[in-house]
Amino acid sequence: MDRFLSSAINRIDSKGRVSVPAHFRAVVQRRGFADLYALRALDVPAMDVGGPDLLDRYEQRIALEDPFLQTADDMSFFVHGDGSFLKLDQDGRITVTDFVREHTGITTQVAFVGRGLFFQMWEPERLRAHGEQVRARLLKLRQRASEARAAHTE
């Protein structure tokens, strides 16, 4: 498998390091990534982490904009400037920087969540809360859909 799947919670050690789950590392290696790049997710307290291909994707999107308008500049600022390298050491660990801690609220543990082409890093408790919200939204959507269908068949 070459996508990031499933999730895991790992502990941060006294030096601020945390192991990236082994199956995530396998994906990274299989794709030939030397290091990882982390962006702050726009609307949740999580980091989006991926290889250079994550950047390529964003850069293709940026290329669609007029390079001299504000939107292109904003996007470049966000993608190139508002992120940080996460270098894997040879034991497969990364160091959790203050930059990451501030945006995510991570202190002692990191929840890694596979998202297909990238993965996310969360503070475990916030992830749990977020998961419940997502479930609630999906449930409501589903209920509304059946109500609509019921009304239609009447």
Next chain:
Amino acid sequence: MDRFLSSAINRIDSKGRVSVPAHFRAVVQRRGFADLYALRALDVPAMDVGGPDLLDRYEQRIALEDPFLQTADDMSFFVHGDGSFLKLDQDGRITVTDFVREHTGITTQVAFVGRGLFFQMWEPERLRAHGEQVRARLLKLRQRASEARAAHTE
């Protein structure tokens, strides 16, 4: 990686020197830049720093303006007028000139921000404020996009 990515804040010493982040220096070297050009960013209090290709970019920008109008002339004056060279010393430091200080408001610290093909120098607090604005704009863009899609499926 051959692009300027992520950001870092470094201190200016008593001689007015500041270290360019090591990974930025690596990019400079890999790209074979002999020295760096610093130009005043057109609409933010930051310096755009990069190799000779940075000038090309600005000239493209200026070429968009009608050469008979004042704007093009202003821009050219602004950009070519006194963009300065930033010489790297052998410890990878540059000296922050008054020219840079005036345009950016930099006093004791410099925030280096990767922008892909070039990087920027900011006064840290101004950078933070600007970053928040950018995030807010992008978030709005994103929300508007999902609203548009929702309206479409109805």
Next chain:
DNA sequence: TCTATGCCCATGATATCCCATAAATCCAGC
């Protein structure tokens, strides 16, 4: 002479490497 600039070296903090160990996982063979 004074100031600005570049070169060199020192140092502390941090990041990285390398090895150890315990827990978890996998797997062969029954």
Next chain:
DNA sequence: GCTGGATTTATGGGATATCATGGGCATAGA
């Protein structure tokens, strides 16, 4: 399916390398 051994994985910690930063010294230009 089970069991015991082998391998992988997460985690800890000492040793080492890198980097940002500070300061001395020499040169050069005003």
